[in-house]
Every structure is written in C-alpha cells, then in structure tokens.
Amino acid sequence: MSGPASRNRRLGLAAVVAAVALLPAFESDFQRGLDSDAVIIALLVLSVVVLTGFVGQISFCQYSFAAMGAFTVGALMDGHGWSFWLALPVGVAVAVLAGVLVGIPALRLSGLLLAVLTVAVALFTDRFLLVTGTWDGFSGGAVPWHPSRPSLLGAPLAGSYAYYLFALAILCVAVLLVWNLRRGRAGRVLRAVRDSELAAATVGLDVTAWKLAAFGLSAGIAGLAGALLAVRIGSVSPGSYDFLHSVQLTALATVMGVSAIAAAPAAGIATVFGPELLSGIAVSSTWFPLLIGATLILQLVLVPEGAVVRTRHDMARLARLVSGRRGRDPAVAEVAR
Amino acid sequence: MTVLLQIDGVSKRYGGVQALNDVSFRVDRGRIKGMIGPNGAGKTSLFNCVCGVLRVDSGHIRYAGRDLHGLAPHRRARLGIARTFQTLELFRELTVLENLMVPVDAEARRGMLADALRLPRARFEENRAGERARALLHFLGIAEVAGIPGGDLAIGIQRRVELGRALALRPTLLLLDEPAAGLDSRETAELAGVLSRIRERFGTTMLLVDHDMSLVMRVCDDIAVLDYGRLIAEGPPERIREDPTVVRAYLGGSAA
Numbered sequence: 007m008s009g010p011a012s013r014n015r016r017l018g019l020a021a022v023v024a025a026v027a028l029l030p031a032f033e034s035d036f037q038r039g040l041d042s043d044a045v046i047i048a049l050l051v052l053s054v055v056v057l058t059g060f061v062g063q064i065s066f067c068q069y070s071f072a073a074m075g076a077f078t079v080g081a082l083m084d085g086h087g088w089s090f091w092l093a094l095p096v097g098v099a100v101a102v103l104a105g106v107l108v109g110i111p112a113l114r115l116s117g118l119l120l121a122v123l124t125v126a127v128a129l130f131t132d133r134f135l136l137v138t139g140t141w142d143g144f145s146g147g148a149v150p151w152h153p154s155r156p157s158l159l160g161a162p163l164a165g166s167y168a169y170y171l172f173a174l175a176i177l178c179v180a181v182l183l184v185w186n187l188r189r190g191r192a193g194r195v196l197r198a199v200r201d202s203e204l205a206a207a208t209v210g211l212d213v214t215a216w217k218l219a220a221f222g223l224s225a226g227i228a229g230l231a232g233a234l235l236a237v238r239i240g241s242v243s244p245g246s247y248d249f250l251h252s253v254q255l256t257a258l259a260t261v262m263g264v265s266a267i268a269a270a271p272a273a274g275i276a277t278v279f280g281p282e283l284l285s286g287i288a289v290s291s292t293w294f295p296l297l298i299g300a301t302l303i304l305q306l307v308l309v310p311e312g313a314v315v316r317t318r319h320d321m322a323r324l325a326r327l328v329s330g331r332r333g334r335d336p337a338v339a340e341v342a343r
Numbered sequence: 344m345t346v347l348l349q350i351d352g353v354s355k356r357y358g359g360v361q362a363l364n365d366v367s368f369r370v371d372r373g374r375i376k377g378m379i380g381p382n383g384a385g386k387t388s389l390f391n392c393v394c395g396v397l398r399v400d401s402g403h404i405r406y407a408g409r410d411l412h413g414l415a416p417h418r419r420a421r422l423g424i425a426r427t428f429q430t431l432e433l434f435r436e437l438t439v440l441e442n443l444m445v446p447v448d449a450e451a452r453r454g455m456l457a458d459a460l461r462l463p464r465a466r467f468e469e470n471r472a473g474e475r476a477r478a479l480l481h482f483l484g485i486a487e488v489a490g491i492p493g494g495d496l497a498i499g500i501q502r503r504v505e506l507g508r509a510l511a512l513r514p515t516l517l518l519l520d521e522p523a524a525g526l527d528s529r530e531t532a533e534l535a536g537v538l539s540r541i542r543e544r545f546g547t548t549m550l551l552v553d554h555d556m557s558l559v560m561r562v563c564d565d566i567a568v569l570d571y572g573r574l575i576a577e578g579p580p581e582r583i584r585e586d587p588t589v590v591r592a593y594l595g596g597s598a599a
Contacts, residue, residue, distance in 0.1 A: 183459040183460070184459075186458060186459050186460070186461050187455065187458050187459050190458045190461070190465060190469060191448045191451060191465070191468070191472070192455055192459075194437065194441050194444060194448060195445060197434065197436055197441075198434045198437060198441075198442075198445045200436075201434040201435050201436055201437065202433070202434060204428075204432055205432035205433070205434065205508075206434075206445070207415070207416040207420070208394050208396070208416050208417075208420055208425070209420055209425070209445055209446040209449055209508060209509075209511075209512055210420035210421045210446055210449035210512060211417055211445070211448075211449045212415075212417045212449075213417070223455070
C-alpha cells in the first residue's frame with residue numbers, strides 16, 4: 007500500500023488534481039461555468055458507478071434523485087430562507103431516502119424489470135411530482151426557485167472560479183470516500199452480493215440491507231450533484247432533471263465503463279468538452295449526431311467493458327511490454343492490477 | 344451427548360413433488376452425520392430448509408435448542424450454521440482470499456462510514472479478516488491460490504475454497520452438500536482427511552451429503568438415509584451398509 011509505486015501514483019494524482027484546479031484560473035467565466043458542469047456530471051456518473059459498477063443494479067432515474075437534492079435545496083433556501091449549509095444535508099438526506107424507497111421494490115427485480123421500474127420513477131418525478139400544481143411547495147410551481155450561492159468560511163462562492171473550486175473539492179472528497187469503500191469491506195461485500203446473492207446470505211450478509219445501502223449511497227451522491235447544480239445555475243426548474251438526462255447519463259457511464267471510478271471524471275470531461283471540440287469539425291450538423299450514435303454502438307459492441315477500463319488495460323500491457331526488455335519492474339505489477 | 348440440530352417432522356412440497364415427507368432426525372454436537380439417498384431424495388431440500396433458503400411447509404427445525412422458524416438465512420449463518428453448495432456458489436470475481444474474508448466482513452459491527460473514512464477500527468477489522476482468511480487457507484493447504492479469482496480455479500480447488508469460506512464463519516454446524524462431487528479418488532481421500540482435521544481442530548459438527556460411499560462410510564459417525572422425501576433408515580455406517588431397505592432403495596446390487 008505504501009511502496010514507491012503507490013507513492014508515485016499518489017504524486018501523479020495530486021499533480022493532475024492541482025492542474026485541473028489551476029487551469030480554469032486562466033479561462034473565461036463562461037468556460038468556468040462549463041467546468042463546474044463537468045464536475046457535477048462527474049459526480050452523477052460516480053453515482054452510477056456505485057449502483058451499477060458495484061452491485062450490478064441498473065438505474066434510469068439518477069436525475070430524479072438529483073432533482074430531490076436540487077428541489078429540496080431550492081425550496082428550503084428560496085422558499086424558507088434557509089442557509090445553503092443547512093439545506094444541503096437535508097437535500098442529500100431526501101435523495102438518500104428516495105433511493106432507499108426505490109431500492110425496496112428493486113430488491114425483487116433485476117435487469118430489464120428493474121430498468122422499467124426506474125423509468126417509471128423518473129416519469130413519475132417528471133410528469134407528476136415536479137409539474138406545476140402537484141406540490142408547489144416542493145417544485146416551486148410556475149416560478150422556479152432561485153437559490154443564491156453561499157459563502158464558505160467568509161469567502162463568497164458567487165464567483166465562477168470560487169464555485170468551480172468548491173464543486174471540485176466536493177468531487178474529490180466523494181471520489182476518495184467511494185474509493186475507500188471500494189477497496190475495503192464494502193467493495194468486497196457488494197461484489198460478493200453481485201456474484202451470488204445465495205452464497206452471500208448463507209455466509210451471514212444481510213443482502214437486503216447492503217443493496218438498499220448501495221441505492222441510498224448512489225441516490226445521495228446524485229442528490230448532492232443536484233444540489234450543486236441548483237446553486238451553480240441559480241435556478242431550479244424541472245427541465246434540468248428530466249428522464250432523458252438520466253438515460254444519457256447511464257449511457258455515458260456505460261460507454262466509459264461503470265466498473266471504474268475513473269470513469270466519473272472522464273465522463274464529465276467528455277460530456278462538457280466533447281461537443282465543444284467536435285464543433286470545430288466541418289460535418290453537416292444533420293449527420294453529425296448520427297455519426298456519434300453509430301460510433302457509440304460500435305464501441306459498445308467492440309469494447310463492452312468501457313473506454314476507461316480498456317485504456318487502463320492497454321496501458322498496463324504497454325508498460326509490461328516496455329519493462330519486459332529491462333526486467334520486471336515492481337511498479338508494473340501495481341499498474342497491472 | 345447433546346443435540347445440536349433437531350429435525351422434527353419436516354415436510355416440503357413444490358408443485359406436485361413431495362420433496363420432504365415428515366422427516367425427523369437429529370445431529371449430535373461434535374459428530375459427523377451422513378445423509379445419503381438417490382438423486383431427488385430430498386437431501387438438498389433439507390439443507391435449504393436448515394439454512395433458511397427454503398421455508399418448511401410443516402414441522403420444526405431446532406438448532407441449539409432454538410426454533411429456527413422464520414429466521415432469515417443471514418441470521419442463521421450468524422448463529423453458526425454454514426454450508427457449501429453442490430452446484431458451486433463461489434464469489435467468482437473475488438479472489439480466493441477475498442472469498443474467505445467476506446464471512447468475517449459480515450460479522451463486523453462497523454458502519455459504511457467507518458470504511459469510507461478508513462477509521463482505525465475499519466483497518467483493524469480489515470486486518471483481522473485478512474489474517475483469519477490466510478490462516479484458513481494455510482490450514483486447508485491452498486495458500487498458494489490466495490490471489491486468484493474463485494471462478495478461475497479447477498473444480499477440486501473451488502470445492503476446497505468453498506469449504507474454507509464456510510469455515511471462515513467459525514461455524515458450529517457445517518452443512519456439506521456433495522463436497523466430493525467432481526473430485527477424483529485421490530482428492531476424495533484428501534477431503535476425508537481434511538474433514539477429520541476440521542473436527543479435531545475446531546470441534547465442528549457436520550452434516551454431510553454425498554454419493555461417494557467410501558467418503559461417507561469413512562468419515563461419518565452415523566448415517567441417515569432418505570428416499571422419496573422420507574427417512575427410511577438411520578444408524579452407524581456398518582449397520583446402514585447391511586440394512587436391506589437401504590440396499591434395495593439406494594445401494595442396489597453394486598455396493599452390497
């Protein structure tokens with residue numbers, strides 16, 4: 007755990023985080039807004055990694071969980087004058103609760119039926135819960151909530167760079183905590199549950215509790231992302247949390263590889279900056295989405311494990327090839343894992 | 344001699360099949376009891392009823408003086424009932440070491456937050472799980488496969504790992520469902536040795552189902568015979584071997 011290889015990795019990771027934190031200092035406000043969006047998308051993909059990657063449960067309603075966080079924060083701040091710091095934990099708690107509630111029927115379902123259940127939850131949220139007239143105290147009704155950005159320890163987060171740094175810090179903490187969970191007992195237990203629920207129960211694991219915990223954790227992370235998004239935009243309206251966003255999110259996480267935590271930042275960068283980069287290429291805008299769609303289908307067929315996972319494998323193989331000439335390097339064994 | 348497991352008039356029916364029909368017998372503490380019978384005699388059904396995967400239609404299962412009725416499988420496991428599976432149920436993507444750590448994880452009393460923050464308690468319990476798993480792998484003579492995913496191993500080794508996973512629970516009662524299936528005669532002989540060593544070292548009570556008569560006759564103190572969901576005979580191996588009902592129902596001409 008503390009060999010030179012892992013120290014090098016830690017240094018490398020710290021350098022990447024520092025670069026990602028510093029780069030936007032030289033960007034425009036608009037660009038920094040996009041950077042914050044990328045961070046929030048990364049959090050949402052992290053929530054999919056927890057649910058799909060760890061326990062093999064599928065969800066098409068992550069944005070509904072995000073909406074729980076966002077609307078709770080919006081209603082409490084704008085409607086009741088709460089501070090962001092009080093509203094945030096309540097918003098996350100509401101999302102966790104929603105996740106556990108969805109998890110209960112999900113215990114008996116898997117695969118396609120579970121997917122349909124989560125679609126139903128997403129549609130219920132979109133078409134009923136957040137519609138004007140159903141519960142305006144939560145959805146804000148005709149006028150969207152306008153939560154303002156808070157300040158942290160006296161430093162206002164109103165500026166685009168300050169807010170970006172704040173969101174990035176939260177993402178880093180969330181990734182660290184999920185990483186710890188994954189490499190410790192929780193990761194082992196959840197993989198065990200995914201492999202054989204029968205065996206898991208007979209060695210003393212409360213499969214139900216663990217699955218619900220995974221649903222709760224995933225929904226909580228999504229709710230956190232929703233709350234961050236609400237304050238980043240400064241307005242909470244149902245359109246930002248609709249079902250199609252959830253579908254895109256799950257597709258994106260699948261393409262990146264749900265089994266890798268690194269899929270989260272990769273997906274954030276890809277969603278926000280992919281279209282920007284590609285907009286420079288001159289292909290008719292009608293054909294372009296088709297091209298992207300076809301590429302995705304090809305990728306899913308050829309690289310079902312996901313882009314991040316495959317890249318990691320390729321890098322490890324490359325490292326082995328290189329070190330094969332110079333004798334075996336202990337660092338390679340670490341990378342290859 | 345005290346009774347550990349008391350099967351009392353247990354019946355179980357699926358659809359049109361009477362899997363278990365008023366079966367009663369007991370397993371005494373510290374003994375190895377064999378359970379034999381043709382395929383479909385109800386042996387695995389009985390195991391499933393004892394470990395709580397199946398619900399009995401009628402009858403009672405008492406373990407250490409307590410009626411297990413309505414108790415979920417994981418609760419029964421925590422009371423000390425462990426099992427292996429006829430159709431291997433290893434955690435295939437987990438390494439062998441991890442397979443043996445999971446039962447220790449299951450009894451840990453810490454929350455997820457302790458894991459996420461890597462609190463000292465989490466690290467301590469993590470180390471304890473690893474140590475117990477390694478000690479068992481050495482005991483079973485499979486320490487060299489610790490880092491290999493369970494699903495990548497040969498059947499014989501997988502069975503050994505399942506045994507280790509069950510032992511990691513520190514069971515009082517160990518249910519072994521055809522542990523010799525798919526093993527060659529040398530491996531089966533080794534298994535018999537391992538089972539005797541387990542009893543010596545941990546004092547574990549066992550209920551053993553197998554078709555391999557050499558194994559059952561060698562390690563079991565006494566044997567229950569099931570046929571079509573009924574208990575047709577019970578007694579020490581030498582008497583079972585000569586029991587005319589058993590010979591007719593099960594052993595046929597070959598073993599008599």
